[in-house]
Amino acid sequence: QWVARRRADLELAEGAPLALVVEPKIDGISVSLVYERGTLVRAVTRGDGKKGDDITKQALHARAVPMELRDAPARLEVRGELYWPKAAFARWNAALVARGEEPHANPRNGCAGVIKRKDPLGLDETGITSFLYQALSPGKTDLPRTQSGVLGWLKAAGAPVYLDDVR
Numbered sequence: 001q002w003v004a005r006r007r008a009d010l011e012l013a014e015g016a017p018l019a020l021v022v023e024p025k026i027d028g029i030s031v032s033l034v035y036e037r038g039t040l041v042r043a044v045t046r047g048d049g050k051k052g053d054d055i056t057k058q059a060l061h062a063r064a065v066p067m068e069l070r071d072a073p074a075r076l077e078v079r080g081e082l083y084w085p086k087a088a089f090a091r092w093n094a095a096l097v098a099r100g101e102e103p104h105a106n107p108r109n110g111c112a113g114v115i116k117r118k119d120p121l122g123l124d125e126t127g128i129t130s131f132l133y134q135a136l137s138p139g140k141t142d143l144p145r146t147q148s149g150v151l152g153w154l155k156a157a158g159a160p161v162y163l164d165d166v167r
Helices: 002-011 056-062 085-100 107-115 149-158
Strands: 029-036 039-045 076-082 129-136
Touching: 029 107, 039 056, 056 107, 076 107, 085 107, 129 149
Parallel strands: none
Antiparallel strands: 029 039, 029 076, 076 129
């Protein structure tokens, strides 16, 4: 029924192919990255929807996002998720316990807390990473108009995307 409604919305014939992109939901923290001439200049969390936390130095120290994107427009905003893979999270928690410290309750909250630390030293050892899924550029650009095109462009630019089979 959903497919039939989308075909109707797009004014496609009943049997016409409908291209879909299915992306998993990873429980991380939303991040907005601003690149100027392909170089990362700012990383901000979503925050309350109006104002987020500037985590630029933390994201760079953690090596969680690309510092450079190839063939990027003059100014580009890329959105995605920072997340803590389970194996890296387990290693981090084991090290905390070995030092007699309290482990993090779960990867999502742990990622949010650790990445917002004022002191970024040691963040490169956490294993926090990202996947990116949206690219926005003010003014006229040659960015793809479809989601699969955006994912393919991001991957070619050097950004981590979740889907391996991007066409």
